Amino acid sequence: MQLKQALTEAVARLTANNVPSPRMNAELLLMFTLDCDRAYLYAHPERDLTADETSRYQSALAERLRGVPAQYITGHQEFWGMDLIVTPAVLIPRPETEHVIETVLELADEEKRAEQECPPNILRIVDVGTGSGCIALALAGELPQAEIHAIDVSTKALELARVNAVRHQLEGRIRFHEADLLTGFEENSFDFIVSNPPYVGESEEDEVQLEVRKFEPRSAVFAGPTGLEIIARLIPQASTALRPGGWLVMEISGTIVEGAKQLLKGWEELRIIDDLQEIPRVIAARKISPGMPSYRGTAAG
Ligand SMILES: C[S@@+](CC[C@H](N)C(=O)[O-])C[C@H]1O[C@@H](n2cnc3c(N)ncnc32)[C@H](O)[C@@H]1O
Secondary structure, three states, X not given: OEHHHHHHHHHHHHHHOOOOOHHHHHHHHHHHHHOOOHHXXXXXXXXXXXXXXXXXXXXXXXXHHOOOOHHHHHOEEEEOOEEEEOOOOXXXXXXXXXXXXXXXXXXXXXXXXXXXXXXXXXXXXXEEOOOOOHXXXXXXXXXXXXXXXXXXXXXXXHHHHHHHHHHOOOOOOEEEEEOOOOOOOOOOOEEEEEEOOOOEEHHHHHHOOHHHHHHOOHHHHEEEOOOOHHHHHHHHHXXXXXXXXXXXXXXXXXXXXXXXXXXXXXXXXXEEEEOOOOOEEEEEEEOOOOOOOHHHOOOOO
16 A cells, blocks of 8 residues: 555544544654654655555554554654653653743743852752653753752653653753652752642543543542642642742643642742643742842742
């Protein structure tokens, strides 16, 4: 069968089975099968697929038709310009999570400007619930002077995050820890605590895409009955582990934003950042800092 015909048939099957973005999926899986880029698909429409290629393409399509996310079939997902390995042991990194990275970089930049007259200080950052390592790796790449820690309760997730760190030559920059949130981390030690925690409530399970429910790790998605259970534990721990004036930056959803604000009452400053769909996506809270020198001030929210 020719490449063009294989693609046309795949798009038709995916469409008939209501798989979203059928052309994108058909192309992605063919690129994966042939180990080529999209330009190659368009440059060689008449290229014959070998029997082995046809069989592997059909298997990949069958997996997709059964609902397996394309990223678990190909084993790859792009995040912050990096190609990351993903397996069903970890959540597939989402583009919205890049807002977490942007927020940390903006805050770090504000801190740097505010502290210009002080001796340079090495930023200590911890990513809680690192999964594939996407947040820790992006921050390690962007902040070459920072000391980065990555925590997860899942051994398999940590193994994969390490693999991703090695692939991007960042293994020397990140320390990995198997822990329950921040349990065991010392007081006043971090400038930033960053997390994309599980924040979906079991009560809203029916609203979660079937593919997510069936194939992504439940412990990475669901926090408990309301969705606030993990952050309700993380916030008091963060309040201890942050240095005064340090920032807790978490991914959230529109469903938990009000609950998250309540849990952060008493923190010095609160910022909510919307995603491109204008859904509250990131909450940043600054640990109260009695007697903080005026140069730190409070940045505009
Ligand atoms: C929503 S996923 C985020 C993964 C990754 N940071 C990302 O943004 O794609 C949440 C992660 O938190 C981890 N996790 C869940 N409960 C945890 C706990 N009590 N302590 C540490 N990590 C936990 C899960 O294993 C999962 O990897």
